[in-house]
Amino acid sequence: MAKTTLTTSSGAPVSEDNNSISVGQRGPLTYDNHYLFEKLAHFNRERIPERVVHARGTGAYGSFTLSKSLSDFSIASFLQTPGDKTEVFLRFSTVGGGQDSSDYARDPRGFAVKFYTDQGNFDLVGNNTPVFFLNDPIKFPDFVHSQKKDPRTNLPNPAKMFEFWANHPQSLHQMTILMSDRGIPYSLRHMHGFGSHTLSFWNKAGERFWVKWHFKTDQGIKTLTEEEAVKMSPFGAQQDLVESIDKGDFPSWTVKVQIMPEAEARSYSVNPFDLTKVWSHKDYPLIEIGKLELNRNVDNYFAETEQAAFAPSNLVPGIGASPDKMLQARLLAYQDAHRYRVGANVNQIPVNAPRCPVQHYQRDGAFAGMCPAHGGELATNNQGAGINFYPNDQIHQGEPAPDAQFTAPPMPVLEDAWIGHHDQSDEDYFSQAGDLYRLMSDHQKQQLVSNIVGGLSMATESVQARMVEQFTKADADYGSRVSSALKA
Ligand code: HEM
Incomplete structure (x- = not known):
């Protein structure tokens, strides 16, 4: 069969793709139109659920180049040697609109970075703002409902947005940023990115540090007023990014971190795990650690950008979470969303597959064995004849086993502990x-x-x-x- 012969999805040559099999010129179609049925049935299944938030997005590949060793703070393998390059995939998004909404909404922009390190994927799933509207995840569904379309009219309803904010002073800081001149970025290249949450680093000595990540745009900040934004083409930001990468004008960000020694969290003037607050740069100066550059567009939007699955729980040895309540809910929420939106084997899809070997005892599920990059040849065959339980008697023959050298230091409890609903109503949100x-x-x-x-x-x-x-x-x-x- 010639390379150019059209085939069915099972690989058989197709002899006709313009006219169905019919009973005469004017008659009905017949059951042996199985090729027609295949086309229509696949078409009916072309969509997967869009992300419940951040549905509209644009992604690209690139690299993170380390300029300063962080070995004093973290054992993360990609943070040890200046000059080391780590492949990344970055997906930008708006939050509230659906997949085909405008790129120029007054809305935070998602800034989600997947670092494909040689010890697993590290996902930093942040925004273009250093803070967020909430500091307790129990409010997240209510908040999102109030900001998305009205359930009756299916139209945006600013009155409802403000009704939520009026009842939640914790949103004031982020709302002030959103309503400011920074609220509508001119392009995805002309804005900063932030990990927003406090994460942590831990080093060889088992010491933990609290960390905030910042990505400072090298293109400079550029924004639009409300009047300018309405004149933009709805897909303009996506077009701007794709075209600048295609013509070799690669956008970049200078990567910086703020680092707080573990014990200082107890006495710092603001709760360092409150996502509605920043840390003063005077108290914790920005330390430059490298450069992030985007230099390759996706080949296929659906396969790569749409199926990309970022999870704050994708952490690597040397990088940990923190007591931030919002972050803790996100450690669960994203993998749950991926299983619903993409499926149980989401990490076998090439854009999500780690670039290092993947060795575990999970088996089967829809589309098991998709990705050659995922654990080499074994993954294409669902890990083949390899044993599927742990512990087993083959470990000395190379079957995977846990390795205690990657044990993270215990997360400290920073105050006298009790269990009950917390009350932050007298926090200073102003x-x-x-x-x-x-x-x-x-x-x-x-x-x-x-x-x-x-x-x-x-x-x-x-x-x-x-x-x-x-x-x-x-x-x-x-x-x-x-x-x-x-x-x-
Ligand atoms: C409790 C709070 C939150 C919950 C429950 C939550 C939940 C979700 C869910 C379910 C998705 C869709 C994931 C998918 O289908 O792949 C999502 C996407 C996203 N969220 Fe959150 N979110 C929360 C807070 C935040 C915060 C604080 C930030 C930023 C600082 C953030 C940034 C993002 C980004 C950037 C995406 C899009 C990721 C992508 O490009 O695929 N979220 N969120």
């Missing part, structure tokens, strides 16, 4: 939002207030009053400007 406001120029303050009032003016008087109270607690001028603009 100082950092006020600090940010006071850093803005007069023009930036005007933009912020006008962006807020655009949506807040549609909310009830009670929501408006509670929001103004929050702005005033952050900064009296912030409150009075919003209040006057609402009256006007």
Whole structure:
């Protein structure tokens, strides 16, 4: 059979692909149209569920090059030797819109990086903002419902967004960022990325450090006003990224970390595990550790970007989680979402498959044995005749076994422990939002207030009053400007 012969999905040559098998010119079709049935049946199954959040995204491959050894802080193999390059896949996204929504929504941008290290994949699933709207995951579904489309009209409803924020002062810091001039990035290349959460490093001596990751755009920050954004083509950000990589204009980010010794978490002025707060750069300066560059577009959007599956639980030896409550829920939520959205063998799909050997006793499930990169030849055959339980008597013959050298130091309990619902209602959610406001120029303050009032003016008087109270607690001028603009 010639290489160019069209085939069925089972590889048989197809002799006709324009006309179905019919009973005469004017008659019905017959049951031996199995090729037609195959086409229609596959077409019916072309979609997988879109991500429940961050559905609209754009991904590309690249590399992370280490410029400073972190061996004092972490045993992570890709953080030891300056000059080492690690392949990465980065998926940018908006949060609230569906797959075909606009690239230019006023919305945080997802910034999810998969580092394919030689000791497994490390996923940093962050945003273009250093903080988030919430510090307790129990609010996440309510928050997302309030920000997405109205259940009756299927239209965005700014009044409901503000209704959520009016009841949750913890959102004020992130909301101030979102409504500021930084709220709509000009392109995916012109924004910073953040791990946002506090993660940890641990070193050979078993010492743990709390860590925040920052990716500073080398292209410079560029943003759009509301008026400019509505004039952009809905797919413009995706086009911008694909075209700049295609023409060799590779975007890059300078990678920095803030590091806090473990014990300082007990006494630091803010709770370092509260995702609504930043750490002052004066207290914990940014340490430059390398460069991240994107230099290769995907060949197939669905296979790679759509099926890419990032999980905050994808950690490697030397990098750990932290007591951040939001992070802990995310350690569960993402793998659960992947099993629903992509399937149990999601990590065998090439974009997700580690670039190092994968050796375990998990077997079977839909599409087991997909990926040659996943554990070499064995994975293409569901790990073949290899034994499928542990412990077993073949370990000395090379069957996989746990290796105690990768034991992480125990996560410390930082206060007198008790178990019960925590109460953060008297937390200070206002100082950092006020600090940010006071850093803005007069023009930036005007933009912020006008962006807020655009949506807040549609909310009830009670929501408006509670929001103004929050702005005033952050900064009296912030409150009075919003209040006057609402009256006007
Ligand atoms: C408890 C809080 C959260 C929950 C339960 C949650 C849940 C989810 C789920 C279910 C997805 C879809 C995953 C998929 O289908 O592949 C997702 C995507 C995503 N989330 Fe979260 N999320 C939370 C908080 C956050 C925070 C705080 C950030 C950033 C700091 C974040 C960043 C992202 C990003 C970037 C994606 C898209 C990943 C991709 O490109 O595939 N999420 N989230």
